[in-house]
Amino acid sequence: MALGRSFEDMCAQMYYRGKMFGFVHLYNGQEAVSTGFIRLLQPGDAVVSTYRDHVHALSKGVPARAVMAELFGKTTGCCRGQGGSMHMFSAPHNFLGGFAFIGEGIPVATGAAFSSRYRHEVLKEASPSGGLDVTLAFFGDGTCNNGQFFECLNMAQLWKLPIVFVVENNLWAIGMSHLRATSDPVIWKKGPAFGMPGVPVDGMDVLKVREVAKEAIERARSGEGPTLVECETYRFRGHSLADPDELRKPGEDVDFKLCATLPCCIAFGLMCKFFGFFISYIMLKHSSLKGIIRKSKRSGCCR
């Protein structure tokens, strides 16, 4: 999470200094979702993301150096400079992209989940994870009005595919408010409409996300089928670095910013949960967290 935040901030710096070009979509504020889910995965599991994919790639294990080089269009980038910000891929880490059009990654994720089931049942290959290899599909609230989303919910539940659909609901699709675009804005309720469980979760709290993620991933791994998880989160920057971000009210992010800075987030959450008894634990955590942040800024090798 610390790495993700500092990485994205550095991207913004480079972009505004004129060293990075094109469409760059930053993940500031949503780090808990990425960390909460992806850090639970095994190496054989796959992740499919959207154009807001830098931090998903980092969480999956793609070296920060490779991602940053890709953003500069260098051959040392993870896609040899051919993909760019919106097309991060890494075969060794089973990171399947990086898709520029919203919704087009969801069928690809469904296909990866299908191949997991196929390998298990047809090819009789045993996965080192002990069950089925799981695929996570990340996408936003805007995508939840797209046909491919619904078509894949149907197919995934129909064939009980090992996939978790993770909605990063940050309430805005560029300048379109989720409430103005959606007849029924409660996304997690759309899961049961297709026969799969739908779960809402506070996307700013990494521990809560992790709890829900654990259950959803275990469900998928054991062959019980897909889950739709709606993470309520917020993006602290505009849709992309080219977005003037004029439509969002300045005070809107206050509720989400309670947990804006990372040490605060974890410390605050911990304090609320274990008030008093764990003060010393928190003090220790705080100082070691400071160390983590320093380390991540220096070497970019921890998450």
Added chain:
Amino acid sequence: MAAALQTAAPLRASSNLGANSERFRFGSLLRSPAGRKGSLLVVKSDGRHSVGFNTRLRGGNLIANAVAAKSEASAKSTDSKPGHELLLFEALREGLEEEMDRDPRVCVMGEDVGHYGGSYKVTKGLATKYGDLRVLDTPIAENSFTGMGVGAATMGLRPVVEGMNMGFLLLAFNQISNNCGMLHYTSGGQFTIPIVIRGPGGVGRQLGAEHSQRLESYFQSIPGLQMVACSTPYNAKGLMKAAIRSENPVVLFEHVLLYNLKERIPDEDYICCLEEAEMVRPGEQVTILTYSRMRYHVMQAAKTLVNKGYDPEVIDIRSLKPFDLYTIGNSVKKTHRVLIVEECMRTGGIGASLRAAIIDNFWDYLDAPILCLSSQDVPTPYAGSLEEWTLVQPAQIVAAVEQLCQ
């Protein structure tokens, strides 16, 4: 040929040789009952037969089968000819089945491909043999199941995605263009997409505008995609197998009206090179380039042209992307005149690109402008006479060649 088939039936009915018609076709039992070379099976036109010696030749004639009777010759020729006869859709199925046997990662997905056997019966019987996961019946969601095929391909499977009609793949254009075509590139070469997208297209018999589309012209610009069109049972099976074995995403165009074409194809394993064109009729005077169903209109016109004294060279280009400029170029260098006959619309069709490619590469060899006969730029009408009028007919081809050769 028909006579031979008729005689084969009574042979099957009799149990003298214990052979069924299948084995008879391969001639494996033809000589075995007698046990020595030179004996033959005599089949009389009334269905009676005798084995072991030629009963019609008497008087100690040592040359046992100097003059073969007509029915014998036909029966023998059917049975001793190598290969087996089948229809084009069966050839596609045979190719698919052989590849599925050969590689367990090959799977099929599409609407009605499983239990229904495919709307044109190309996948008939495969679901029973391989199971519902390997031959997957999908809901009606072209964009999503094509994307699913792409996702499965990135993780190591080799899916064959069927569009029930090629026109339906318009709904999958997002996935075909962005993911099939481009994912190999945008991932920096990390993922290959060995997917085959196939289905029937082209103008049928009064199917209406939307079921009569030619998608090859829409897909040809997609970078990273390879396109082939089959036209005979032989090349249908060969191209299907080659497309499945290819590491590239391949779109295999079949034609609704060609599924019942019958041909004798080899028994042994063979593939057709995806990038090669097929020489249908060598000639010296004019090069006619065509593909898919128009090949048959061209061959019909060729008969008329030959009678009129022309010598056309007919090439079935087969590979729509990339073009086989080697074969085409050699032909142009020989004849110096080119006619392109296609079923695509005139605007932005395969013919338009082919014309540009020939002009770019072989301008100096041309003695006349390249003529291109295509379908009219209109939605295909329902009425049969109107529909016929929007397509290229043999008479137009003859007229075009006459014009070219003036």
